[in-house]
Amino acid sequence: xxxxxxxxxxxxKASGTPTRHSGRARRLYTVGNPxxxxxxxxxxxxxxxxxxxxLVWLVINATKSQADFVSSxxxxxxxxxxxxxxxxxxxxxxDGIFSRWLLxxxxxxxxxxxxxxxxxxxxxxxxxxxxFTGKRVFLFVVLGSISVPxxxxxxxxxxxFAQLGMTNTPWAILLPSFINPFGLYLMxxxxxxxxxxxxxxxxxxxxxxxxRTFLQIALPLLAPAGVTVLLxxxxxxxxxxxxxxxxxxxxxxxxxxxxxxxWNKLGSTAGNGALIQNLVITSSLLTIIPMxxxxxxxxxxxxxxxxxxxxKG
Amino acid sequence: xxxxxxxDADPPATASPDAKRPQTATRKHRxxxxxxxxxxxxxxxxxxxxxxxxxxxxxxxxxxQKLIGGDTFVGxxxxxxxxxxxxxxxxxGRVFRFTLIQVPIMLIFxxxxxxxxxxxxxxxxxxxxxxxxxxxxVPAIVSTLMWGFxxxxxxxxxxxxxxxxxxxxxxxxxxxxxISIGLMVTWAFTGFNMLIFYAALKAVPRELYxxxxxxxxxxxQVVRAIKVPALRGSLVVTTIFSIIGTFQMFNEPxxxxxxxxxxxxxxxxxxxxxxxxxxxxxxxxGYAAALxxxxxxITIAVAYAVQxxxxxxxxxx
Numbered sequence: 001x002x003x004x005x006x007x008x009x010x011x012x013k014a015s016g017t018p019t020r021h022s023g024r025a026r027r028l029y030t031v032g033n034p035x036x037x038x039x040x041x042x043x044x045x046x047x048x049x050x051x052x053x054x055l056v057w058l059v060i061n062a063t064k065s066q067a068d069f070v071s072s073x074x075x076x077x078x079x080x081x082x083x084x085x086x087x088x089x090x091x092x093x094x095d096g097i098f099s100r101w102l103l104x105x106x107x108x109x110x111x112x113x114x115x116x117x118x119x120x121x122x123x124x125x126x127x128x129x130x131x132f133t134g135k136r137v138f139l140f141v142v143l144g145s146i147s148v149p150x151x152x153x154x155x156x157x158x159x160x161f162a163q164l165g166m167t168n169t170p171w172a173i174l175l176p177s178f179i180n181p182f183g184l185y186l187m188x189x190x191x192x193x194x195x196x197x198x199x200x201x202x203x204x205x206x207x208x209x210x211x212r213t214f215l216q217i218a219l220p221l222l223a224p225a226g227v228t229v230l231l232x233x234x235x236x237x238x239x240x241x242x243x244x245x246x247x248x249x250x251x252x253x254x255x256x257x258x259x260x261x262x263w264n265k266l267g268s269t270a271g272n273g274a275l276i277q278n279l280v281i282t283s284s285l286l287t288i289i290p291m292x293x294x295x296x297x298x299x300x301x302x303x304x305x306x307x308x309x310x311x312k313g
Numbered sequence: 314x315x316x317x318x319x320x321d322a323d324p325p326a327t328a329s330p331d332a333k334r335p336q337t338a339t340r341k342h343r344x345x346x347x348x349x350x351x352x353x354x355x356x357x358x359x360x361x362x363x364x365x366x367x368x369x370x371x372x373x374x375x376x377x378q379k380l381i382g383g384d385t386f387v388g389x390x391x392x393x394x395x396x397x398x399x400x401x402x403x404x405x406g407r408v409f410r411f412t413l414i415q416v417p418i419m420l421i422f423x424x425x426x427x428x429x430x431x432x433x434x435x436x437x438x439x440x441x442x443x444x445x446x447x448x449x450x451v452p453a454i455v456s457t458l459m460w461g462f463x464x465x466x467x468x469x470x471x472x473x474x475x476x477x478x479x480x481x482x483x484x485x486x487x488x489x490x491x492i493s494i495g496l497m498v499t500w501a502f503t504g505f506n507m508l509i510f511y512a513a514l515k516a517v518p519r520e521l522y523x524x525x526x527x528x529x530x531x532x533x534q535v536v537r538a539i540k541v542p543a544l545r546g547s548l549v550v551t552t553i554f555s556i557i558g559t560f561q562m563f564n565e566p567x568x569x570x571x572x573x574x575x576x577x578x579x580x581x582x583x584x585x586x587x588x589x590x591x592x593x594x595x596x597x598x599g600y601a602a603a604l605x606x607x608x609x610x611i612t613i614a615v616a617y618a619v620q621x622x623x624x625x626x627x628x629x630x
Contacts, residue, residue: 037434044429048441051448054459074470119355126351131344145363152609155592155601156370176362210347239452241564257454265571284455291450
């Protein structure tokens with residue numbers, strides 16, 4: 001920071017406040033480190049509270065027994081701390097089907113996100129660094145498909161997969177998740193910027209084939225964008241509800257989202273029968289914990305990926 | 314976003330320099346074959362999950378399912394029926410109204426938050442930025458369950474509030490359900506949009522701010538002359554993504570009826586919910602396919618109109 005610019009900045013800003021003779025003892029406000037504003041902080045904090053409130057509610061209520069949930073105030077703890085009992089009950093309910101749903105979700109997410117990211121990298125690399133006829137048409141169709149609403153697509157997908165006999169199998173969830181047009185776009189832009197063509201030529205002169213050049217030279221350079229695409233796929237598959245809802249009939253193949261929704265229905269359709277809201281709430285909490293951890297741990301990749309998309313947008 | 318212009322103006326599309334050198338026919342042929350091998354896995358699957366289903370749906374939309382006699386070819390009768398179907402237009406009208414109110418509110422909040430957090434004048438900015446983004450990680454089913462319980466009068470805070478004040482407020486009465494859904498959607502996506510704006514603001518060169526400070530610009534002038542113009546491109550992108558998102562609203566109205574009685578959510582509350590009920594409980598696949606295609610066309614048309622308008626405004630500046 002240039003000292004003159006910072007002092008000028010402060011002079012312009014602090015015209016209403018008393019002049020500071022003891023400037024050296026005070027902190028110098030600069031363009032890079034301006035004075036904090038209480039008003040702005042309070043306003044932002046209010047919105048933060050709105051974002052946090054349901055999550056706090058979820059954590060508090062996951063610690064209550066069913067009896068406490070029905071009888072106690074929503075944001076106050078129950079009479080007993082039943083979190084562990086609830087977790088044990090979640091994993092034991094209906095012969096432990098929750099762990100099956102968890103494994104299904106992990107399968108869909110890990111296979112789906114990995115394959116879709118790899119295919120996007122492969123395609124993005126070809127678009128950025130290789131020549132082929134029909135490239136423009138291909139790009140136009142794929143990028144155009146980004147604006148096709150996913151749900152409008154899901155019903156045609158279901159009708160086709162039903163014809164092919166693939167509904168009610170994991171393939172009905174996996175195959176659509178392998179294609180990520182936005183990921184292909186990010187990979188294309190990133191390859192063009194981050195992978196020097198000269199480096200690829202050098203590898204080929206050294207006798208490496210096209211595929212080996214991609215794997216050993218380009219792929220490591222694409223890692224930052226790869227993590228971003230991986231994250232986007234991870235979230236969209238983990239949170240996917242509509243596609244598995246229509247594709248799957250057998251609860252043994254459900255992901256967590258559809259499973260929890262079925263448990264939630266159980267209480268209401270059974271009338272005054274089995275009320276298992278404590279299980280619905282605890283399983284919801286268990287479902288979002290891996291996502292929250294992934295989000296907080298990989299925050300900077302979100303920003304870098306989004307700025308990549310934003311600059312080009 | 315401007316897809317067409319994007320790939321016309323692309324620097325990436327011009328490939329390696331030796332592509333421009335004269336090549337023997339066989340070499341060029343070989344290169345094309347290699348490139349196709351790279352693109353084939355994506356291309357094949359893309360055809361299977363995007364192109365073929367749409368063509369198949371277009372084909373199916375020309376048939377009607379009858380209890381007796383099976384499928385009969387009816388030409389464009391499904392489309393004609395759809396345009397006269399008051400239930401379809403009720404849903405379309407609802408998502409239009411919802412979009413017109415919810416999307417501007419959400420994007421104004423997202424932009425204001427991005428400006429506040431980027432200005433570095435807020436205490437605990439990093440914590441708040443992460444917290445506001447966090448709801449994006451929550452699946453729609455979990456968010457609907459949380460808000461359904463939280464706002465519901467039976468177990469939720471509004472029940473406690475009504476008991477305490479003797480009032481009779483119900484966030485899930487037929488007249489208020491859509492507002493509550495707006496609260497859920499805004500909760501889920503403001504942080505995501507904020508992060509897009511925030512990333513655009515971070516891409517502004519710092520020297521611009523220093524130059525503005527030397528010129529004696531005050532904070533409001535900096536926001537108006539530097540920051541808001543920097544957000545214009547992102548605003549077009551976020552608007553289009555938000556419109557696509559709200560037009561296909563499904564999860565919240567599908568789950569709510571199993572949580573609260575008398576919420577006013579019908580089987581045709583949104584066009585997608587209607588298509589779902591037609592295809593899976595009504596066994597009217599042909600009609601549902603026509604609905605899905607018409608809805609996709611409406612969405613693309615609106616997104617395209619926003620894009621044209623957004624770009625025209627941007628180039629006016």
